[in-house]
Amino acid sequence: GIQVEQSPPDLILQEGANSTLRCNFSDSVNNLQWFHQNPWGQLINLFYIPSGTKQNGRLSATTVATERYSLLYISSSQTTDSGVYFCAVERAGTSGSRLTFGEGTQLTVNP
Amino acid sequence: KAGVTQTPRYLIKTRGQQVTLSCSPISGHRSVSWYQQTPGQGLQFLFEYFSETQRNKGNFPGRFSGRQFSNSRSEMNVSTLELGDSALYLCASSPSWDGEKLFFGSGTQLSVL
Numbered sequence: 342g343i344q345v346e347q348s349p350p351d352l353i354l355q356e357g358a359n360s361t362l363r364c365n366f367s368d369s370v371n372n373l374q375w376f377h378q379n380p381w382g383q384l385i386n387l388f389y390i391p392s393g394t395k396q397n398g399r400l401s402a403t404t405v406a407t408e409r410y411s412l413l414y415i416s417s418s419q420t421t422d423s424g425v426y427f428c429a430v431e432r433a434g435t436s437g438s439r440l441t442f443g444e445g446t447q448l449t450v451n452p
Numbered sequence: 453k454a455g456v457t458q459t460p461r462y463l464i465k466t467r468g469q470q471v472t473l474s475c476s477p478i479s480g481h482r483s484v485s486w487y488q489q490t491p492g493q494g495l496q497f498l499f500e501y502f503s504e505t506q507r508n509k510g511n512f513p514g515r516f517s518g519r520q521f522s523n524s525r526s527e528m529n530v531s532t533l534e535l536g537d538s539a540l541y542l543c544a545s546s547p548s549w550d551g552e553k554l555f556f557g558s559g560t561q562l563s564v565l
Binding site: 372374376381382383384385386389427429436437438439440441442443444445 | 483485487489494495496497500502507508510540542544546549550552553554555556557558559561
């Protein structure tokens with residue numbers, strides 16, 4: 342199956358700092374999503390971004406499908422940004438929404 | 453619009469018992485999928501339903517089953533529970549079948565003793 346690697350596994354920031362999270366995948370994809378898992382366990386969908394660039398407030402994401410990677414940018418981080426960030430993909434040529442998740446990046450933002 | 457609702461939030465069972473978890477998707481969403489999250493294996497796909505039909509299934513034993521009703525609500529069942537089934541079970545919904553943004557519920561935390 343498709344492999345998804347996220348880096349770094351852990352990231353500690355001071356409030357106000359910027360960060361970049363990376364997701365590499367081993368095959369062509371037709372679906373790529375970024376999620377934030379909050380301390381209560383809920384997965385919040387940040388972006389649906391199989392290709393291109395999107396922005397939502399302090400967050401933005403870029404997927405370069407031809408090079409098989411995606412980046413999530415967090416600017417002016419806040420303590421509420423803490424949690425685990427997951428990248429999830431679906432291999433091209435498959436149908437449905439069967440996502441393969443990476444292991445996540447644990448982000449801690451200190452005040 | 454209400455989000456994805458999963459019940460119960462917490463569940464404690466003993467080995468050998470069976471359990472049923474419930475998921476109500478966002479109104480108008482017709483696709484429901486289930487994922488298991490454990491510290492060791494991470495997030496793994498269980499199955500996906502659309503229009504009351506199972507469309508995809510992950511690599512889990514037959515003890516894991518599910519169904520979807522005509523109102524798009526879904527249930528998953530785990531029979532003959534094992535200690536390793538302790539996990540957070542997450543349900544997600546999307547408007548239709550293919551290539552859609554997923555919206556997750558808060559999950560059911562299952563503990564098997």
